[in-house]
Amino acid sequence: MLGLLGLDPLAQAVYSAMLADPAVGVRELAERLGQDERTIRETLDRLVELALLRPSRERSGTLYPVSLVAGMQLLVRRQEAELAAGRDAVAAGRVAAADREPAERLIGLDAVQAELEQLLAGATVEALSMVPGNAVPTASLEASRNIDDDVVRRVRSRVLYHASVRKDPNTVAYGRWLAERGTEIRVSPAVTRRLLIVDGRTAMVPIDPEQPSAGALCVREPGLVDQLTALFELIWTDAVPLGDPAPEEAAAELSATDRHLLRLLADGLTDDAAGKRLGVSARTVRRIMADLMDRLGAESRFEAGVEAARRGWL
Incomplete structure (x- = not known):
């Protein structure tokens, strides 16, 4: 379990040994674990850095281990902080890239999917989506499930479907699944083009609305993104919740x-x-x-x- 939380095998062994015998010394640890004393001391320093070992108040110059439960909680919080920092770094990188590239052509479905996943992974405020058509393919819905679940856990998520999806049980079921997790979903006959807007900074639109496989245009020009956001909000205002009658x-x-x-x-x-x-x-x-x-x-x-x-x- 500790290995899954980022603790290497030697650190696990040293920590476990000290949990069993807090008074054990460096020399004894080295003998038990078949390591030299220098390696043991480096491992002890690592455990102190992780706050799994702390200076003893009773025995000056020695260390004592925190409990296993407390140690696991510390490691979990550390991993969460590292993940959050990584996500912030990705978002900052995307903002920096946005400053350099006002628009980018993404050729092919694979390139579009990769960019879409990166955009949503870096979302920090809101994700807006418009999905045209009278039904969303089941394979597409399932492929989006993990991404959609992650997005709604982190930011506000709003989705506009074409009103005709009411007649497709699979799309309606997926919409209800999203709504249960906090996604706001409405339908409108005015949803005739695909659109994704992330954090009011980046928008993705098809290069050719009639041929989605051709790719997409990733737009970062503030004026264009603002116009597309205004279009979304205009349609959203007149749209109705998925569960309401037209x-x-x-x-x-x-x-x-x-x-x-x-x-x-x-x-x-x-x-x-x-x-x-x-x-x-x-x-x-x-x-x-x-x-x-x-x-x-x-x-x-x-x-x-x-x-x-x-x-x-x-």
Whole structure:
């Protein structure tokens, strides 16, 4: 186990020996482990550096080992810090590269995949994706699973699918899997081009939208990335969550009475006046409106009117 946490075999042996007998000396360790004293001292220095050995307060000039549990926790935290530092270095390198290269052509699917993985591995703020088409191939979904899971653990992740994916069970299931992990997912008929934007600094678009295998263009020019981000946000604003019905589907579920009542109240009629127009009581009007407000997720009639208009119910 300690080897998996970065401790070499000799360091493991020395640490284990000192856990069993904290008073053991350098000479005895060298004899037990078949090493010269200089090598043992270098290993002890390494264990002190890792904080697995500490100066004894009781016996001046000697060392004592921390417990095995505490030692494993120290090694785990050290590895986590090294990984974080490596990730920061990658991100800094990519920023430096972005300053030198405003755009880069990636020829072929392999080059695109390699760059995509590097971009997402270096993400520190947000990843935005647009995925066109009425279904995403199952093989592509599975190939992306580990990457997507890693991204959403570290940064905010938002994905826009074309509205037609609602009819593909595999894509919907994958979208729900992503949503459970924290990815925000919406659908819109306006998603007609593939797009990836990372940290508001780098965008990736197809060289030829009709031939994805041709490769991609990696854009780092701030003005272009800003325009592409604005396009994403514009589509995102009008898109609906993957699990919600499309506006036209929800409107189709309205009865003639529901639709008529919404229009009457939008025109400013009171419950009594609207009830007379519909031939029902004011109490019935209030019951219908309570149901509509619940379906719209609104807390007031004004909010219900705004949401109904946004969904195209009026």
